[in-house]
Amino acid sequence: MAYEKPLPQPTAIDAPYWEYLRQHELRLPRCQECGHIFFPPNKVYCPSCLSDRLEWVKLSGRGKVWSWVVFHQRYFSSFANDIPYVVAFIELEEGPRLMSTLVDCDQGEIRCDMPVEVVYDDITPEFTIPKFRPIR
Ligand SMILES: [Zn+2]
Incomplete structure (x- = not known):
């Protein structure tokens, strides 16, 4: 069955993020000058110190729920069968917060x-969603 929810639209900048996810690795850019790790990975410079010396660092994949909400309203028809569903901000051990679900x-x-x-949820052959x- 075809995947009907919105798909990522990678750019040249964040394409590695999606490719690493496809390999079941969660990686984000880390600044080699100041150590800052950031999300979303949509910049070619560090948002903390403006250095362009970035590397894709493998993260632990562990974090904690920073906040969450339960959607009871259908905003996208492709999510109708999921209602009610959770949208959560996850604060990763390494610091960045990313929006996901539980x-x-x-x-x-x-x-x-x-x-x-x-x-790792392999939603299509091309894309994997974290x-x-x-942790029990
Ligand atoms: Zn920096």
Whole structure:
């Protein structure tokens, strides 16, 4: 069955992010000058010190729920079968926060600071989405 939700639209700058995910690796740019790791990976310079010396660093995949919301309203028809679904900000161990969702988890057990780890959802042959599940 075809994947009907919106797909990523990689640019030359963030294409490595999606390619690493396809290989089931969560990587983000790290500044070689100041060590800052940032998300989204859509810049060719460090947003902290403006250096252009960036490297793609492999992350632990662990983090915690920083905040979340449950969507009860259908904003996209392709999400209709998922309602109610969770949209969560995950604060990674390395610092960046990224928006994702939680899996293998009852919505009633979600708490701020709940430890989570990444799981890789291969939505198409080209794209893998990072999702998160509780560390039990
Ligand atoms: Zn920097």
